[in-house]
Amino acid sequence: MIASLTRRALYALATSTEVESLVRAIPPAQDLAYSAARRYVAGTTLDEAIETVRRLTAAGLAVSLDLFGEGAADEDELAATVRGYREAAAALADVGGDVYLEIVPSHLGLDLGFDVCRRHVEQLVEVLPAGARLEISAEESRRTPQIMDLTVALAEAGAPLVATVQANLRRSPDDVDRLLAAGVPIRLAKGAYLESADVAHAWGEGATVAFIKLAHRVHAAGSAPVLATHDAVVREALLEALPGAGVEMLLGVREDDARELVARGVPVRVYAPYGDSWFRYWMRRVAEAQGA
Template sequence: MNPLRPAILAAAGSERVKRLLTSSPAAAALVRRFVPGESRAELVAAVRELLASGRAVSVDFLGENTTDRSRADAAVAEYLALINDLAALDTSAVPRGAAPLEVSVKLSALGQALGSDGPAIATENLRVLCTKAAEAGVWVTVDAEDHTTTARTLAAIREVRPDFWWLGTVVQAYLYRSEDDCRELAEVGARVRLCKGAYREPDTVAYQPRAEVDRAYLRCLRVLMRGDARPLVASHDPGLLAAAADLVTQTARRPGEMEYQMLYGIRADEQLRLAGRGDFVRVYVPYGGQWYGYLMRRLAERPANLAFFLRAVAGR
């Protein structure tokens, strides 16, 4: 594991580091590599380009850990407007088999952390978004956050998904519980985005060494692929992508019955290569003013990104 990862994830809470990033032009350019803009107009321009290249999208309006009701309401309103804007875009270059347009939501942005009523508020807000999305032909996936929210998030999805079969769930391979979660989700034929996991978690709940996380990812992937799930392979890792391709062949899954998913700004060449050979590729595109926590998770994943970051801050 990157030895600096815990320190970078800890800096995700620092207002001072955030101020440094916003005041340096080089750092602002680094932010743009991972987050195409703060406004919906900037987001839509980036999405248009991705769709024209044959890649599907999942758009995340950035925000998390909302502790006041008005911000949760504002997030819902933004998502409703976003779904409208997305539905107007030309998606004809994206292969069929799955919806070309999707939004990704964090339940903590929809109110999950608002005291004892929080989970019910977030679940109701999720239902509102899914209803609007269904009318617009857009799909929804619920992001996975830190492990303290996992059980509540899965409970919300269990409640809403029967009315919206395409509602996606995210499983983080680093959690010990995830193989069992994959089994349960495969049984009901769920769309499951499998990622390694991006939060700083204790060894009481999550594998720590990279090799163990990779092995756990493969175990989860086999459960999803050999079962009835629609696996969404969310990784940039060449070894895991190759293993996924083998399992696709073994299980005779068609494009759209499984997806490759990658983050905006990461391995764009590989995204295009997979799309070019006919695979279904979805790019996760975040936008909005609350980009800081997201950016710090991306920096923590890769020492080379951290070097860019330090140069950008030092060069202000």
């Protein structure tokens, strides 16, 4: 109970504009916070991020590069985001290795309308390097229906995608079936947001059981799930039971595990976010450490 309350309190701080503004207004506080966050962040600039990507791919790891941000509120902000993503896509063409571009639908205008977001995503598909995919992030459950519609529509139009499914959401078995029918590879996570009991299984045992069941569901349909978890017990049990499954991990979390998995021949992809909007992401990592 205490851990749950701590996690909820930290998550509230992670989503607080006031707290972030306060920290950023005090240079020593911002420097201290970024020093703590740096292990989880590929950099604040694209150049820094690309250096991180090169380091990871040289170690035999695949990478998903993401530009921080969510909840775009206007077209000017969206235009800047699309430019940033396009620059990242162009940079990936010269990196080498197995590198995807991660996108957050609300960062590309989902809250302003389905068609707005799809138009911006399609601009990224046009410049995506050969062999790369767009890895579509999950967001809060209120956005999940539109994200699923967007993912399937893009896949039907031929876009190279990977979808993210949060196992804790009660709707996820149906989403998995829909994505599999559309031929979309699935990255399976336990769940990254605090949700009400009517839409999500409880954090902990409930979400873990749902994760295991969905991983088997994906594999039984002939698709190799990507297991986005740092839970070593669950991960090892599923890798043994589901030949071909891969693993995705967060930058800065259990890096020794990632290297050991690569040495065993397990495909491992590292999520590497970058940009100036790192504060909330870092606070979420701190919150998850209290209950993940």
